[in-house]
Amino acid sequence: MKKITVLGSTGSIGKNTLQIALMFPDRFDICAIAAHKSVKLLKKQIDMFAPRVAALFDEEAACELKTLVDTKKTKILSGAAGVNEAAAYGGADLVVSAIVGSAGLLPTLSAIEAKKDIALANKESLVMAGELVMNLAAYSGVKIFPVDSEHSAIYQSIMGHNISEINKIILTASGGAFVDRSIGELEAVTVEEALRHPNWNMGRKVTVDSATMMNKGLEVIEAHHLFGIKPEDIKVVIHRQSIVHSMVEYVDGSVIAQLGLPDMRTPIAFALSYPERIPVKLPRLDLTKQGALTFEAPDLKKYPALGLAYDAIAMGGTAPAALNAADEVAVEHFLRNKIKFCDIPKIVKKTMTEVKNNVKININTIISTAKEARVKAKEIIDKGSY
Numbered sequence: 001m002k003k004i005t006v007l008g009s010t011g012s013i014g015k016n017t018l019q020i021a022l023m024f025p026d027r028f029d030i031c032a033i034a035a036h037k038s039v040k041l042l043k044k045q046i047d048m049f050a051p052r053v054a055a056l057f058d059e060e061a062a063c064e065l066k067t068l069v070d071t072k073k074t075k076i077l078s079g080a081a082g083v084n085e086a087a088a089y090g091g092a093d094l095v096v097s098a099i100v101g102s103a104g105l106l107p108t109l110s111a112i113e114a115k116k117d118i119a120l121a122n123k124e125s126l127v128m129a130g131e132l133v134m135n136l137a138a139y140s141g142v143k144i145f146p147v148d149s150e151h152s153a154i155y156q157s158i159m160g161h162n163i164s165e166i167n168k169i170i171l172t173a174s175g176g177a178f179v180d181r182s183i184g185e186l187e188a189v190t191v192e193e194a195l196r197h198p199n200w201n202m203g204r205k206v207t208v209d210s211a212t213m214m215n216k217g218l219e220v221i222e223a224h225h226l227f228g229i230k231p232e233d234i235k236v237v238i239h240r241q242s243i244v245h246s247m248v249e250y251v252d253g254s255v256i257a258q259l260g261l262p263d264m265r266t267p268i269a270f271a272l273s274y275p276e277r278i279p280v281k282l283p284r285l286d287l288t289k290q291g292a293l294t295f296e297a298p299d300l301k302k303y304p305a306l307g308l309a310y311d312a313i314a315m316g317g318t319a320p321a322a323l324n325a326a327d328e329v330a331v332e333h334f335l336r337n338k339i340k341f342c343d344i345p346k347i348v349k350k351t352m353t354e355v356k357n358n359v360k361i362n363i364n365t366i367i368s369t370a371k372e373a374r375v376k377a378k379e380i381i382d383k384g385s386y
């Protein structure tokens with residue numbers, strides 16, 4: 001029985017993880033869960049999985065939850081400290097890190113420090129603090145299994161191969177909701193339209209990031225740290241069908257890819273069951289019915305966010321943390337109809353030039369830069385100076 005902690009259990013990845021656990025009750029035991037503030041859903045998950053520990057970030061919500069569950073069976077924790085404690089829960093073999101955004105960084109580090117293997121869905125941990133996370137994982141003897149579909153594909157395409165024989169990594173991208181719109185048409189797109197992803201069913205933030213291709217930019221940074229590949233050797237291609245989840249080209253010219261229907265439960269199941277593969281009952285890919293698979297180069301003028309991510313890697317230091325924080329603020333404002341879709345990369349770019357890049361990377365410089373970037377991005381939005 002593998003004992004699993006799920007951080008972000010009420011989000012899209014968290015719910016999918018619990019679905020996989022439900023399919024294999026003899027194999028996975030959900031021992032701890034943590035979420036932001038959804039009392040109702042967490043209570044339901046506690047009834048269903050009987051975890052020993054459950055944490056809610058929101059203190060008030062945690063108080064309410066305590067009155068609803070048997071606290072002798074499930075210990076209820078609260079606040080940032082409570083979520084970190086759940087992340088480090090001693091009974092777990094594997095921690096699924098699926099809290100959305102920069103809030104996922106400290107719980108991920110807490111789990112690594114507790115020497116727990118990580119199924120990493122929170123890409124911000126690697127975007128903000130890639131060096132720190134990978135060094136700490138190596139030091140603690142912790143394995144990191146990517147849950148992001150592209151990185152899971154690369155992980156699977158690298159298995160049994162030598163990293164030094166990789167020529168390049170090819171990340172595929174759907175192109176997001178506006179893949180068929182011209183640059184000019186992007187000026188007038190709405191929030192509702194941006195949330196209509198052609199292939200994947202995901203959270204709101206990542207769906208908007210997918211439309212700007214900031215998501216792919218963050219994934220380039222993620223791949224750079226996870227696999228130790230130089231940014232110039234990480235290429236992005238638009239593959240509208242989201243069937244080829246990513247590819248690895250070796251020095252001899254061979255390209256190895258991983259394919260499947262776009263369903264997050266596939267990479268989640270891989271990360272949960274590694275090194276085994278489990279017979280997940282999901283619709284299967286039938287290439288004879290799938291139709292053409294197409295690949296195009298992305299237009300960096302249409303998707304400036306992608307270029308900004310490469311810039312952030314080149315700048316190094318805390319620049320990726322600033323990029324990520326500015327994007328979080330910009331997307332929040334877009335979702336509240338405060339700015340236009342095309343303003344998102346402009347605000348991120350302006351923030352990156354105005355926030356001082358700290359080349360000394362440690363948890364304090366990363367968090368203070370992210371904080372500063374959030375304030376700066378809000379200021380830029382308020383002034384309309386982008």
Ligand code: MG
Nearest residue numbers: 148149150219
């Ligand atoms: Mg992805």
